[in-house]
Amino acid sequence: MTPNLHLWLIPVLPLVGAAINGFFGKRFSRQTVVAVALGFSGAAFAMALWVATQASLLPVLENLAPWIRAGDFQVDFAFYLDQLSLVMLLVVTGVGFLIHIYSVGYMWEEAGFYRFFAYLNLFMFFMLTLVLGSNYLVMFIGWEGVGLASYLLIGFWFTKDSAASAGKKAFIVNRIGDFGFLIALFLMIKHFGSLNFVQVFRVVSGLPAEVAGAGLLTSIGLLLMVGAAGKSAQIPLYIWLPDAMEGPTPVSALIHAATMVTAGVYMVARSHAIFDRAPQALMVVAIIGTLTALFAATIGICQTDIKKVLAYSTISQLGYMFMACGVAAYSAGIFHLMTHAFFKGLLFLAAGSVIHAVGGEQDMRRMGGLRHHIPWTFWTMTAGTFAIAGFPPFAGFFSKDAILWRAYSSPYGSWVYWAIGVFTAFLTSFYMFRLWFLTFFGEYRGEAPAGHEDEHLHVAKDSRAGAPVPHGHDGIHESPKIMLVPLVILAVLSVCGGWVGMERFDKFLSPTFHAGATAYSEEVAVATPAPQPKEQGSSEALFTGISVFAAALGLFLAWLLYYRRPQLPQEIAKALGGFYEAVVHKYYVDEIYAAVFVKPLIDGSTRVLWQGIDRDVIDATLDNSAEGAREVSDVVRHMQSGNLRSYAGWIAAGAAVLIAYMIWMGTR
Amino acid sequence: MVPLSYYLVLSGILFACGVAGFLIKRNIITIFMSIELMLNGVNLSFVAFAAQWHALSGQVFVFFVMVVAAAESAVGLAIIIAVYRTRGTLNVDQVDLLKL
Numbered sequence: 001m002t003p004n005l006h007l008w009l010i011p012v013l014p015l016v017g018a019a020i021n022g023f024f025g026k027r028f029s030r031q032t033v034v035a036v037a038l039g040f041s042g043a044a045f046a047m048a049l050w051v052a053t054q055a056s057l058l059p060v061l062e063n064l065a066p067w068i069r070a071g072d073f074q075v076d077f078a079f080y081l082d083q084l085s086l087v088m089l090l091v092v093t094g095v096g097f098l099i100h101i102y103s104v105g106y107m108w109e110e111a112g113f114y115r116f117f118a119y120l121n122l123f124m125f126f127m128l129t130l131v132l133g134s135n136y137l138v139m140f141i142g143w144e145g146v147g148l149a150s151y152l153l154i155g156f157w158f159t160k161d162s163a164a165s166a167g168k169k170a171f172i173v174n175r176i177g178d179f180g181f182l183i184a185l186f187l188m189i190k191h192f193g194s195l196n197f198v199q200v201f202r203v204v205s206g207l208p209a210e211v212a213g214a215g216l217l218t219s220i221g222l223l224l225m226v227g228a229a230g231k232s233a234q235i236p237l238y239i240w241l242p243d244a245m246e247g248p249t250p251v252s253a254l255i256h257a258a259t260m261v262t263a264g265v266y267m268v269a270r271s272h273a274i275f276d277r278a279p280q281a282l283m284v285v286a287i288i289g290t291l292t293a294l295f296a297a298t299i300g301i302c303q304t305d306i307k308k309v310l311a312y313s314t315i316s317q318l319g320y321m322f323m324a325c326g327v328a329a330y331s332a333g334i335f336h337l338m339t340h341a342f343f344k345g346l347l348f349l350a351a352g353s354v355i356h357a358v359g360g361e362q363d364m365r366r367m368g369g370l371r372h373h374i375p376w377t378f379w380t381m382t383a384g385t386f387a388i389a390g391f392p393p394f395a396g397f398f399s400k401d402a403i404l405w406r407a408y409s410s411p412y413g414s415w416v417y418w419a420i421g422v423f424t425a426f427l428t429s430f431y432m433f434r435l436w437f438l439t440f441f442g443e444y445r446g447e448a449p450a451g452h453e454d455e456h457l458h459v460a461k462d463s464r465a466g467a468p469v470p471h472g473h474d475g476i477h478e479s480p481k482i483m484l485v486p487l488v489i490l491a492v493l494s495v496c497g498g499w500v501g502m503e504r505f506d507k508f509l510s511p512t513f514h515a516g517a518t519a520y521s522e523e524v525a526v527a528t529p530a531p532q533p534k535e536q537g538s539s540e541a542l543f544t545g546i547s548v549f550a551a552a553l554g555l556f557l558a559w560l561l562y563y564r565r566p567q568l569p570q571e572i573a574k575a576l577g578g579f580y581e582a583v584v585h586k587y588y589v590d591e592i593y594a595a596v597f598v599k600p601l602i603d604g605s606t607r608v609l610w611q612g613i614d615r616d617v618i619d620a621t622l623d624n625s626a627e628g629a630r631e632v633s634d635v636v637r638h639m640q641s642g643n644l645r646s647y648a649g650w651i652a653a654g655a656a657v658l659i660a661y662m663i664w665m666g667t668r
Numbered sequence: 669m670v671p672l673s674y675y676l677v678l679s680g681i682l683f684a685c686g687v688a689g690f691l692i693k694r695n696i697i698t699i700f701m702s703i704e705l706m707l708n709g710v711n712l713s714f715v716a717f718a719a720q721w722h723a724l725s726g727q728v729f730v731f732f733v734m735v736v737a738a739a740e741s742a743v744g745l746a747i748i749i750a751v752y753r754t755r756g757t758l759n760v761d762q763v764d765l766l767k768l
Contacts, residue, residue, distance in 0.1 A: 642764030643760075643764055644760040644761075644763065644764070645691055645760060645761070648690050652687055652690075
């Protein structure tokens, strides 16, 4: 009998905060809203920390209430905590709490302040449900819920048309992924009779090889990957994430960098028992991840919007995580997920601080030379940039290096993944330092900022009279302390977060990933008779050297092109011609999708479903039958003459006919 | 003993007279009397059958019909008085306000 950890409190606390702020926040002062939002999300974080101290008890299953019972099939509201969900739990609550703090400063002057924090807490609730669920259905609740919260927060400035449609785009694209996820769940119910992680994985690892290889697990794996691709913005469903940058920057940091978009990675890692036995599905995961990493990184190079660069960088880093999962190096993927949450959360928050400083400007071409004006932001962002570029000893170095090494050395790995991964690492370093140089070095290229008009909806000036966070609105200014504190904490984490080291992290997660090790190792032996294991030691050091060199090369190129010789990029762009155009326009993917999927869908809906079926069939049936009834009545109503004797005549005639009929029937 | 058919023919004639009077006459009171005539025609056939088959139910029916007819004439006469008060006429052709 394990002691009760009261896991249910962790997601419910933010939900209570969301409810209080959502229902009553309108009447609260800003300070009260902040107290509620920070109080409940902070309590969840504290709770998660306490649970982490009880780590020796893991795994813990906490059954709250039965939910669905149909025959042998049963789903419960139940939470499950093991090493994997503990890592996610700490990342979500920790980074989430920091971003809550940051948002207080960032959103202070916005209308709908309480609404923002209610949504943010609601998001925390769903994300924690997703992470803690003990079966796929509870996970799916969280999965859908974070989609909802993401939609609400992307469209937070809903009066802005682009924000509203970006929210819709995110939601709809996610639905496509969710569809795949749902079908995977149905397949599991049909073939395994359960959605419980433990039970499903037990059945899966017990399946005989000929059943396991016969497409069932592969199709479940692929469908799960469709879901993951939707949520985690992988090819071909990544298109919503760049648009999602319409949301407030803290939202981009929390949902679209640190936590929600990593849900797909978590789900794949969680379902490792299925993927382990479906090598084809695993290969698809690796290929999609690798391609996405490369593809998004190339787009990132040419973006000029500071948040868009970070968005494509997020997609690219998520690609790394899937690459890791795809070579069955789940712990490396989760390790990168964690460090990425630190440094990408930091980068977004710092970018928010930059945008804040220059008065809502997001175009990097109109920034520059900011390092003297906003030193705190500059130094924290520098930490983040070095971390994502993969310089030792920053956090990103350890996780990225682990992924690249595993991509080559894993039994499922290949030098192709590694090569593309290293090239992407070079690109990553290049575009991140491009951002860094463009933003912080050189001369300031923008006009003097004049407040927040560009990006933000405005509250009346007097509403910030009681603001405890003083804002200088004249000139470039450093952000208030409440925004800097999370930046500094995240910067420290971005520097030190990787010092745990891959080995220790791997060992920590091993109860989750190697639980069914027997079936797993047999499968490996059958699937890949490749030279195993590839030699460690010196070659690993060589690989590390190469990836660090790639990062340094990126730094050097960015320095050359955007600091030393700022006219060079234009010449190169001219030389590249059409290819450059294609990259700037994101390979026209949005346009292609619009032409191939969106337009036929809209046209089909308009012409066939609306004008054809709805108007000409359904509406027409109703209208015509009503019209027909009216026309018939028009004729028939003349029988109602009001003349009593004519009525009597009709009755008599009717009676006569009836009697005649009866007589005729009787005499037959 | 008078054969059954005689009663039935008389009953038919009475009923036909009632129908004819109902259709032809315009005065509401005359129409009302025609209804009574039809009822009594039917009553006659009931008692004739009852006597023929020595079954009491026919007689019981007649009592019911007479009771209902009495009640109906009370209500009907009240309506006729009400119609006369409001419309000032007992001609059914002029009492046709319910038509479209």
